[in-house]
Amino acid sequence: MPSVCQDCRVRHEGICAVLSPSELRHLARNARHTHHDAGEGLALESGEINGYANVTNGAVKLSRVLRDGRQQLVGLQFAPDLMGRLFRAESPLSAEAASDVELCRFPRGVLEALVASSSNLKQRLLDQSLHDLDEAREWMVTLGRKSAAEKVASLLLLVAKRSGGGSDDSITFDMPIGRADMADFLGLTIETVSRQVSKLRHSGVIAISGHRHVKVLSLRALKDRAG
Amino acid sequence: MPSVCQDCRVRHEGICAVLSPSELRHLARNARHTHHDAGEGLALESGEINGYANVTNGAVKLSRVLRDGRQQLVGLQFAPDLMGRLFRAESPLSAEAASDVELCRFPRGVLEALVASSSNLKQRLLDQSLHDLDEAREWMVTLGRKSAAEKVASLLLLVAKRSGGGSDDSITFDMPIGRADMADFLGLTIETVSRQVSKLRHSGVIAISGHRHVKVLSLRALKDRAG
DNA sequence: ACGACCATTTGATCAGGATCAAGGAACTTG
């Protein structure tokens, strides 16, 4: 196994899981691990870098900004997701580290060559993009038809699912994004998000410490409020 | 070439375009052309039918409904799109004929076997799902961050692009969906959609006859208003 | 052509969330 992959957290997940030893070696030879502080722009799509990357740690936010500055987050990527729009050099999306992030980057051509030769990899990417499509459509319902209260509950639920840890009706996790990004994800303002979070706190559905650390006290109640 | 495909409008587009003659024959042997009136439910996802279909004519709307009846359209499919969620028997989406629709249906297993054996087909499906994902994310911006006026202009533009016909700064097309579906697509009410359409008409950006037939008088003005 | 029905348009009022404006709590920096 390539030495860079030796202690990689996502070695057996994501796209690396479906590569043969020789394919993995080839990819590893061209890969480079990088660290990025929270808030840093990740110029994968446009500009010089022009490649792909596995998220190996942390969370990345994908967003689209309108000419006048209005912003909408269109996705959150966690390990072991692959970042970058396949087969397209330019994408209107911008990516930014939501928390501190570790990436495993590789050049465009290397991955695309692997995709062309590996049916497993192609299948894996098809699965991910179908899954992302399901999530995006689910989110369209949230954006288009839910009230502010339901939107906030839906987002907490979304992150809770990803973060995993917790018992049956109670989960604890850290929000990878602040109130401003939550607002941009939900199509709301900061103030409205804050008010709705407070409402959930006051009604005992969640408990919060340090703005980011969330404990869901009743998962059932939260689901009810998510619409 | 299989006789059913002989005069098929989408023979050289969509997934059929990438199949070898023998693969196409195999698919055609198991395919069945069906007609559906506007408004008819297309139970591809749930229930008995349980298969896939190529849209060969007309437009299909994909929607998601919340328990309390609120509805959000999450996509419009035109020829030669493939309908049906790959590799998943159940999907929370429902499909309905927006206009009169012609489908070319085939059983789940037949297509999935072809996908497993044809790298070209897998590539084609990957391309479509990446494209659908781009569209869904684009729409998230519209739903989350645009005003009612911008939403309606965006939808007209979306359909105009698909429908193609027209000169440089002026396009004519038929809306495949009525005001109610437009509202469900945009996360608005019928009344708001109607008011915004009227506003566009009164300011000379579009002309309308028979509610459905739209002539864009100034594409530039429409784009400006789409945000 | 006539009337019934349906979709759309238009009008009046209401409310949810945006905007404007202060405060408060937690993390930097000296």
Place this chain on the structure above:
DNA sequence: CAAGTTCCTTGATCCTGATCAAATGGTCGT
């Protein structure tokens, strides 16, 4: 440890789009 900065919370008011209500127009069947 204090001061500054940043992020979050809370309050007051406003406005966009929802809701309620009615009118108009187009289509279809007879």
